[in-house]
Amino acid sequence: MTSTGVYISVPFCRAKCSYCNFASDAFGPARMDAYVDRLCQEIAAAPERAERMGVANKWHVDSIYFGGGTPSLLSEAHFKRIFDAFKRTFSLQNDAEFTLECAPGQLSDETLAELQRHGLNRVSLGVQSFIDQESRAVGRFHTREVCLEEIARLRSAGIEEINVDLIAGLPHQTLESFQESLQVAVGTGVPHTSVYMLEVDEESRLGKELIAGGVRYHAHHVPDDGLVADMYLQACEFFGQNGIPQYEISNLARPGHESRHNLKYWKRLPYLGLGLDAHSMLGNWRFQNTDNLTEYLEGKPGPEPEEVSADEAFEERIFLGLRLNEGIELAVLGGHTSHPVIKALEELSKDGLIRIADGRAALTAKGRLLSNDVFTELLTATA
Ligand code: SF4
The missing domain is CATH 1.10.10.920 (Arc Repressor Mutant, subunit A)
Known part of the structure; x- marks a missing residue:
């Protein structure tokens, strides 16, 4: 029996980070309600869609990953509706890995409790930097203190599998300040970290400002490529020395704490993507949903599935x-x-x-x- 991973995209954030080019944006509660409605419809229609492609799948789900965006912004009631639909369609394995992407300070107690009722056991925190000036410069709301409190709160709720995302190349970052972020991350004892080299997309606000040679969004304080490369190597070495070896280009983990869901992507194991711009690979088929929110809400399909x-x-x-x-x-x-x-x-x-x-x-x-x-x-x- 082949198990399947399920990725659920939630494209909402409290505000847009200056460097972000993801299919995410800040929308009000009415949009979120409509999105959850559509998501539930998509979940219910998933078996028929797979059947049309001739994909035999019993829908035994061994990993769920809520990504975005900031899925932790959905309410308890939203998740309740999503899981009502989910459980009517899929069978979730007892030992499934269940990850939620979360912005520090943007997960209510009620939402956390509801998710834990459904098996949440892993949280990926979008920290990016433990230096407040660097977080602020790209439009993040949290401080180091908030991040540390969030980690402590998750642990006291029983969640030990915590990932901390860090970015090398933020405005104002130096080798010294980056080292401080690395030390704080190791000091927290989290078992997994992701380190990304900032790739500034031309379409992001920061990207446009960099192209224009301006100073808005702290563009004139973005480290050069050589320095970013040094930071990345510094992170891999430092985490490795502290028992968190690299296992993928951007991911490092204590042995046994690698992301089971993400390993599916790199090992070509089946996964189903639900929600805006979500990608799927089932059997010999790859397909993706539209990246246009209005079209998604109207139920319009994405590009034609491609047989690999x-x-x-x-x-x-x-x-x-x-x-x-x-x-x-x-x-x-x-x-x-x-x-x-x-x-x-x-x-x-x-x-x-x-x-x-x-x-x-x-x-x-x-x-x-x-x-x-x-x-x-x-x-x-x-x-
Ligand atoms: S929180 Fe993530 S998805 Fe949302 S705007 Fe920032 S980088 Fe983009």
């Missing part, structure tokens, strides 16, 4: 598997030894970006830092 060919599946296995520190087993690519990607991997190993040893290929530390370049090289080889 054997060649595409092979390439995905390489691209996704390489994100993991353990890399890919070359034997599972058997029969493809003359594939141009294999040749490209060998070339990249000469540049110190890929390590090929013991029948596996994996990114080196330098390769993880330059992973976009590595993937571009591999994509060129498959074109």
